[in-house]
Amino acid sequence: MRTFRFKKTFGAEMLGEGQTAFTLWAPESENVFLKIEGMQDLQMHSDSQGHFSITAPCSAGARYRFCVSDGLFVPDPASRSQPDGVLGASEVIDPKHYQWQCSEWQGRPWYEAVIYELHVGLLGGYEGICQRLDELAALGITTIELMPINSFGGVRNWGYDGVLPYAPAVSYGDPDELKHFIDAAHARGLMVILDVVYNHFGPEGNFLPVYAGDFFNYDQNSTWGMGINFKKPEVRNFFIENALYWIMEYRFDGVRIDAASAISDHTWIGELQERVQTTIEPGRHVHLILENENNDAGLLRNGFTAQWNDDGHNALHVLLTGEHEGYYKMFAKNPTQDLAKVLAEGFVYQGQLNPYSGKNRGMPSDDLPLTKFILFLQNHDQIGNRAFGERLLVLAKSEAVKATYALLLLSPLIPMIFMGEEWGCMTPFYFFCDFHGELAEHIKEGRRKEFSEFPEFQNEKTREHIPDPNALSTFEDSRPDRSMRDTDSGKEWLALTHDLLALRKKWIIPYLDYAQSAGVNILGVGAICARWYLDDKKLLTIFINLSEKKYEIIEPYGLIFTIPERRHTGTLPAFSFMASMENRP
Structure with missing residues (x-):
């Protein structure tokens, strides 16, 4: 039986025989102490370059923190586990504890991908998804993509507010339960891809500015938070190792880099691709996916597997709904021509002026294989970033959506569907989080202000109806209503999905x-x-x-x-x- 282990540069690494090595980069702290529950504080050794390390007598299950400047106790930024959330102590984990059942799994070639994006929390955690693997495999799904699972403030979140990128969120299950889910998916021939966020940290539980201010580039803040300083070797390695950690230790079949265009140093993206390729086992299929507003075809040409094709979605959305506000303005002039370009060349914007931003966008993509482009009609962003989280069937004629759904599943581009789409789900998918106090109020008001520029939300009374992201009901109301599967409409959509994916398996995939x-x-x-x-x-x-x-x-x-x-x-x-x-x- 093969076992897998990936040794990180930072964090806690078990050495065997009751010994664990701890390492922290804290360049703004003169001294750092290791606090293990039940033990005396241990002063860590400094190399005078901001790196602190020590080996301590403890094993799996030990809870620990680091004491940095001004006596502040902080969790490990490379923690493998946060049993009490992002504000609690970190936990030492034995990566070898889980015994893999599908240890010889090598993944699948990319052209076989039929992607199913889902939110782990809404489907009942890792165990809840395990209960649906058979039906997804029987339907014709070959790849499951998880929205981010890294630890975040509170117990519910989209995942893009994460602050501890190595620690799976405890509200979904423990690390071994995550590995069991991936193992079970592999046993059914399903790949599993993880969405990762390397362009910002969330608003609660990020202590890095206190002791590692060099982690951030304050001159290049993004829409979502402080910019990351990818010029620093420690920062570059922190995130490259994070991708390798998920791929090697958890056996994910790939990662999707969220908002890659917000990563200031694009040389880091190339370095990531090189490190992954030189680390994975020979013959193993591992896929690196981009979300990239820049439409950087060069990255796809140089080894990245594929990119989410927002151009394709936007052209189809305008055709189906007639909407032309916000970024849909880019596709309002001639969406039919834009769709034709997507089907022939991948990207619509290949260097021309973007009327939404006033800047040139993209680069030529017509030489790339069409399997480099992931097409979708719905995803978490395109539904959840609407004020009321409406799915496409609420916005467009059912007959038109069905025809477009057939295009999605039978074109040579790689198809992706969003949880519940396979049965024509009409449950909204809202933006939700779980913050409290002043931060919660700030997020609620910020959400409503975000839509104030749209004509239908000019009235403050109308904006008040936008769901409060922090309310538990907003989360619960976003769960796909599985009872719809048993309605006549649900059965019809399920049959359509099954038939189309059977046709894709027979007529499209073998020739891609x-x-x-x-x-x-x-x-x-x-x-x-x-x-x-x-x-x-x-x-x-x-x-x-x-x-x-x-x-x-x-x-x-x-x-x-x-x-x-x-x-x-x-x-x-x-x-x-x-x-x-x-x-x-």
């Missing part, structure tokens, strides 16, 4: 080693014919019509799927979809 655009024709507003050359001399043709107009077309050969069922030869009805697969000369 090679996928190149064979041209996209615009038939009219919201209506497109797209073709792709695939491996083994296959030609995939997709017609989609998101308008109320009917189009006369040349009937394709090799039809594999239509919405609605095909009735009129040579006609593309309103709100329809058609896919065919042919052998080409």
Whole structure:
């Protein structure tokens, strides 16, 4: 049986025989003491460069803190476990305690990915997700993506307010329960990817500014908090090791770098990719995913696996809903043409002026494989960042959404769906957190102020109806309503998802080693014919019509799927979809 261990530079590392090594980078502290519960404080040794270390007689389960400047006791920033939350003591963990059952798992090639994004807390923690693995695998899902699980203030949060990036949130389960979930997913052939946040820290429980101010770049603050100083070797290594920690110690099949465009030093991103590739075992499939407003095709060209394609989502959202406010303004002029560009070249913005920001955005992407782009109709951001968390079926016509859903699951781009989307879930997904006092009030008012520029929220009375992020009801109301699965509509959506993913497995995935655009024709507003050359001399043709107009077309050969069922030869009805697969000369 193979065992896995990844040794971190910082934090607590068990050495065996009741000995644990502790290391902390605290350049603004003259002295640092290690406080282990039940033991006398131990003064740590300094190398005069801000690194403090000591070996102490303790084992797994020991609770500890560091005493830094002014007698402040702080948790370990590289803690593996925080049983009492981000303000409590850290816990020594034995990484070898869990016995892996699927120790020979090597992952899956990227072209097989069908991603299912979920929030661990809303689905009942790691154990709750384990109970749904069989149904997800049977549906045709191949990859589960977790929203961030690092420790945050309170007991409920999206995860992007994390402050201890190595410690899984205790409210979801303990470290061994997380490993069991990943093991169980691998046993069913499912990859697991983790969303990680390296561009800021949350507002509660971050003590680094007190003793390691050099961790931050105060001149490059982001929308979400203080900028991170990636010029510092300790900082660069802290986050690279974090990615390696999840990949090696927890056996995640990859990570998604949240808001990579907010990371000031882009050389760090390349260094991360190199370190991961030189660390993982030969033959193992590990995937590095980007969320990157910059549309940096160079990173995809140089080894990153894929990027969330917001351009694709935004073009489709404008076509389906007609919304054109905020960042949708970038796609309001000609969303049909934008969709055509997505299907042929990946990104819409490849260096041209972005009317939303007034800056040029992106770089050419037409040479990249289409599997470098992750397409989605919904995700946590696009739903939860709406004032009332509406899902797409609340905003658009069901017939049009179904046609677009078929495009999502049968195009050569990598598809991603959001929890509950497979059964047509209409439960809202709100922004939620669990802060208290003045901080809670600040976040609630900030949330309402965020929408004050939109016409429908100009009235203060209207803004008062925006759910309070800190209220327990906001969290509970965001749970996908599984009773909808058993309704006629839910069963219809589930059957559609199953059928489409079965078709993807049979007709698309086997031929995605090679996928190149064979041209996209615009038939009219919201209506497109797209073709792709695939491996083994296959030609995939997709017609989609998101308008109320009917189009006369040349009937394709090799039809594999239509919405609605095909009735009129040579006609593309309103709100329809058609896919065919042919052998080409």
